[in-house]
Amino acid sequence: MQTCFPEDHVTQIMEHVEKLIMTRLHKWVFCHDSSDDELKDLALQRRIRSLNWVTPRMLSVPFPHENIPVTGDPFLPAITAIIEMDAKRAPQDKLACVSKCSQQIFEALSASNNEPANADDFLSRLVYVLLKANPPRLHSNMQYMIRFGLPHSLMAGESGYYFTNLSCAVAFIEKLDGPALSLSPEEFESYMRGQRAPAALTKRQQVVGDTQHVLEELQGRQERLQHGADVLGVELQEWVRAIHTQLDEATNQLVEVQKEMKAQAEASRVSSTCPDESTRGRDEEESILVPSDQHVGPKNQNVAPNH
Numbered sequence: 001m002q003t004c005f006p007e008d009h010v011t012q013i014m015e016h017v018e019k020l021i022m023t024r025l026h027k028w029v030f031c032h033d034s035s036d037d038e039l040k041d042l043a044l045q046r047r048i049r050s051l052n053w054v055t056p057r058m059l060s061v062p063f064p065h066e067n068i069p070v071t072g073d074p075f076l077p078a079i080t081a082i083i084e085m086d087a088k089r090a091p092q093d094k095l096a097c098v099s100k101c102s103q104q105i106f107e108a109l110s111a112s113n114n115e116p117a118n119a120d121d122f123l124s125r126l127v128y129v130l131l132k133a134n135p136p137r138l139h140s141n142m143q144y145m146i147r148f149g150l151p152h153s154l155m156a157g158e159s160g161y162y163f164t165n166l167s168c169a170v171a172f173i174e175k176l177d178g179p180a181l182s183l184s185p186e187e188f189e190s191y192m193r194g195q196r197a198p199a200a201l202t203k204r205q206q207v208v209g210d211t212q213h214v215l216e217e218l219q220g221r222q223e224r225l226q227h228g229a230d231v232l233g234v235e236l237q238e239w240v241r242a243i244h245t246q247l248d249e250a251t252n253q254l255v256e257v258q259k260e261m262k263a264q265a266e267a268s269r270v271s272s273t274c275p276d277e278s279t280r281g282r283d284e285e286e287s288i289l290v291p292s293d294q295h296v297g298p299k300n301q302n303v304a305p306n307h
Contacts, residue, residue, distance in 0.1 A: 014150060019090040022148050026089040030144050037140040047174060048134045053191050058181040061128045074111065075125065078104035079133040086136045091149035094141055095159050102162040105129060119165075126169045138170065 022029075031037045073079075078101045085097035105125045135141070145154060145163065153159050172180070178188030190196045 011152070015092055015153075018148075018150055019092060022091055023089045029148065030089075031137065031140040035143070037137075037143055040139040041137045044139050044170070044174070045134060045136075048131055050192060051131055051173065051176065053197055054131055054176075054181065056128055058183070059124045059128050061124055073132075074108040075105060075129050075132070078102075078108070078125075078129045082129060082133050082135050085141055091145045092153060094145055095149060095153055095163060098166055099159050099162050101129065102126070102165065123165055123169060123172070126165055127172055130169055130173060142167065142170070 031041075081097050081101040081104055085094050085101075088094045088097060102122070105122060109121060109125065130138075142163075154163050178185045181188065183191070187196075
């Protein structure tokens with residue numbers, strides 16, 4: 001008896017099997033030596049880098065404004081999501097990063113416009129995100145999903161729509177020319193050669209230069225403060241050593257004074273003791289002489305009547 005599973009269960013089982021197998025085989029089949037994926041990756045990366053002068057205004061992207069900082073870019077979550085794609089191993093995980101990037105773009109569009117975004121708005125924002133992110137090994141990641149991903153994920157549904165737009169955005173970048181940016185061929189070539197830069201880019205470079213100047217000035221102030229703190233620390237240590245030296249000298253002087261005072265006290269005690277002893281000796285002699293005189297007197301008095 002043959003058991004029939006619902007289509008959703010079959011899809012989930014196939015996705016689990018794909019993730020298990022391709023996670024283990026990723027290092028052998030991704031960007032294989034037999035293909036020219038690596039060369040195309042380098043060519044696409046150089047192409048995107050050469051277009052770093054393209055401004056949002058040229059792509060009809062009203063955001064971000066030139067005056068807001070990079071951290072305030074409403075498409076920053078989309079840029080982060082597409083960069084994370086290279087770190088994934090399974091095709092469905094890479095495709096999930098593409099879907100997340102696209103959803104972040106739609107959220108930024110809905111936040112900036114009251115009207116629903118159309119396909120042209122989404123594609124121009126996706127081109128802007130790719131130019132800003134310059135994702136690593138973009139061509140290899142797309143070919144990996146095409147070769148080993150499940151067909152229903154790439155050709156149907158929401159994820160298939162996002163992947164198709166990603167392919168269109170890459171093709172647009174590879175064939176980008178002056179008219180696509182409302183520029184003449186001469187202006188486009190001068191931008192590509194670095195002979196000129198857009199006003200917004202020049203202003204941003206000026207802001208970066210001013211910021212760098214401020215940072216250098218702050219660094220100089222910090223170094224001077226650190227030097228002053230070091231000098232102050234040395235002077236403080238010398239002052240502490242001088243105080244200890246003075247305390248030692250004062251302590252030694254106090255000890256000498258105490259010794260002198262003690263010696264004077266001993267001398268005074270000795271000098272006060274000697275006169276008492278001589279006086280006591282004379283008193284003893286007088287006490288001996290006086291009784292002997294008294295004894296002689298009565299004898300003379302007794303002898304006189306006998307005569």
